[in-house]
Amino acid sequence: MNRQQHIHSDTPAQALHIVVVGNGMVGHHFIEQLRQQDTNAKITVLCGESRLAYDRVHLSEYFSGKSADALALTTPEQYQTLKIDVHTNAWVNHIDVDLKTVSTESGITTQYDKLVLATGSYPFVPPIPGHQQEHCLVYRTIDDLERIAASAKVSRTGVVVGGGLLGLEAANALREACLETHVVEFAPQLMGVQVDAGGGRVLKDKIEALGVQVHTGKATEIIEQGTSCRYRMCFKDGGMLETDMILFSAGIRPSDQLARSFGLETGERGGIVVNDYCQTSDNDIYAIGECALWQGKIFGLVAPGYSMARVAANHVLGREGAFSGADMSTKLKLMGVEVGSIGDSHGKTPGSFSYTYESQSKGVYKKIVVNNDESMLLGAVLVGDTSKYDTLLQYCLNAIELPANPEALILPSSDNAVPALGADALPCSAIVCSCHNVSKGDIVVAIDEGNDDIAAIKACTKASTGCGGCAALLKSVVDTELVARGVEVKKDICAHFAYSRQELFHLVQVGRIKTFDALIQQHGKGHGCEVCKPAVASILASLWNDFVLQPDHIGLQDTNDTYLANMQKDGTYSVVPRVPGGEITPDKLILLGEVAKRFKLYTKITGGQRIDLFGAQVDQLPHIWEALIAGGVETGHAYAKSLRTVKSCVGSVWCRYGVQDSVKQAIDLENRYKGLRSPHKLKMGVSGCTRECAEAQSKDIGVIATENGWNLYVCGNGGMKPRHADLFATDLDTETLVAYIDRILMFYVRTADRLQRTSVWLESLEGGLAYLQDVIIQDSLGIAHELEAQMADVIQRYQCEWKTAIESESSRKRFRRFINSDQADPSIIFVDERQQIRPATELEKRQLETAEE
């Protein structure tokens, strides 16, 4: 400690010596900025932590597997190349403003010309009696994370004290570590800084639905020994909560001890006072980042810190630039819940008023705050849906005049909705990336200099390389600018083929190409990839319908197609036999039960009216299918992009309202189109009357019985973006119905993009529904006959792939788990739940492992 060590200067005497205290994100950014502009300055960094600067913003990713090295923003070698003299574990405890020296606890003393304090902040721990125990931790540094991870291993329950942004991030980390997780918040709502009471309420509901228990309005009085857990927290209102660990995330405090002790001006509630050039009350000392107090404000985000770093670097070198505050808007995803906060989110501006939209069922809350004549947007709160964030932010930051009906900005889209603010509506001064202060103008310049893709623009402007929050906006600015310059935005399927899926389909069809190798030799380059191989496999299957496991095709298939089953999260598979139309005999039902029992499989009724058997190991699959096929059951193609199910209602045979036999129709359709490989999966439904119990209007092909025949609906979708099917034709007889469906499906197979459902396909077809009706009903392209013939060919080549697979010795060989051993896969472990198996969680696996040892 008392060993004195002086740093010798070997740079010319006139070079400025700049000493930086703290090597957090902002201190590091300052160094980079300074070095870029001045290669001579002598720079010394005194870094209090044992590690050089790392990415605190993405700290939580440590829990999802990111290593400390991966979080690093620099390395000792890089600093060496930049000629930065850096000392780690160098905690500064003394400044002499007269002699212009700083000293560290470890005994280093150095002189400075300019001193930069970038000491950041530290977590505030409320002085609750009992807060200093072993498993009471904070969340700020990598060392903290290591302590949390160690504690989580020996804990079952964890409590986060503080329900702000960081507290919720910490709660997510505990949840991912498989702890029962609670959040205790003193205020009556979560994230009080960013969102208002209404938003806080919706946020709380959503977070609780994810299994985190939220306790608001709770003041902890004491932490005592617990009975069922390590500790017990007692609340002021008499309640209590038992937990094995406690994480404090109750706010941050600026690290301003140096300023306080050595005569620099600090704020009443902390923070080192700085002017617009980030100078403290001593002209040769600067403060930047979370320790600095500018106009009474501390900025707890990285982007304003980076701005301060730029301003201070410029000022030190005698260049222009001043700090003028920063936008504190944020958009984030906490445990999958989207939250956005823009500008004056609490509506504190005098005369402002607000519009609010809330959907309890959807868990969405949106509010906008506008000025008194409703011309400008002042702020916004978004919970559960931040899709309008970019648009709103641009309105707010660039003072763009609001449309006449500003409420349309937050209402669910309807016909009079305001369209999203396109990138072309933005002024050139609009900041696209606030982390790196990149404006739309900077991006335009970069494009003019010849950078014509996102990667190149990211590399030269640094846009979107900070928090990443601007990625979507950056892409839309770049795309619009490129299109405006007449650059074609490429539709190539991947790097191996300069063609769209539709073009490839034509090449295969016209050239009668039968294998991937032949196609890539004639029309592509390289060896293919996970994008083009399955796409080509699907095209080959649509056209020629060969056995998918024949040697030429085997390496092309997605794993589900290769093993003719659906891979689950633990590497086991699910088996879905076909149950056409949802009709099943008691014998087949018993067979499914018996097979499930014999192979110890988990069983569940699917959303598609059939039965899924889960937990099959790869080597069991052929045996399972032998048993199923012997009982007359076929493959259900749940693993393939092809026809899944045709859902039926019971129809006229039993139902008193039914007007046609919907079950028979569903079974016939399912048997006709089963095995048809298509760009994406296909689903159908047949209802026996307009009551629509089969939900046919949510399917790719929907059929609804009428007194006179069938109404045909097309291109409906459930899933991520539901779409009601369009009525395509009415009162068809069965023969016409089937002819139309043949044509529609084949036309889709030929012209859709890879992984494009019929709903998206129809919307992308120029001319839409009317065009499709022209092609299919009026035969405007003269291909109706060809489409039907092609479908007939595919139907005639149908085979139950599982039947072919179990009959072929070489196919069966593929299902060996290990080529050199008969042992079972030791990584697969099940536990019981509700009398069935389920995959063990990571935590359970670890526990079982330790129990074994």
Place this chain on the structure above:
Amino acid sequence: MTLCELTRDDDSTVSTQWFEVCGVDDLVLNSGVCAMVNGCQVALFCVAASAELNTQSVQLFAVGNDDPIGKAAVLYRGIVGSVDDHFVVASPLYKQRYHLSTGDCLDNPDIAIPTYPAKIENGRVMLKMGEGV
């Protein structure tokens, strides 16, 4: 349960040895198979070294079978392809791609899988790996 945490082939710290794994016939061209070697699950990929399908010029790669992101032992069931001039496998679970020769993950620079030297000798597939891992 043994999850293998082998570092790259690093002769200085672990003593290594060649293991005989299986016959060439057990490999599947342009696709993967899995072997249990020395207590570790190893994914073996055999790819045609040129786009001309010529079985004489195949290249053999051996990598760890554990998917570090999906956390399941499944990599041998991924699709093999190329990125620039390198062979890669895409995890069947969440599609991250790994260089077959270096083990580096193309989609996440912080992650890599172990790789093992492999060769074909007299029709047998041989693999080099540390002892007692």
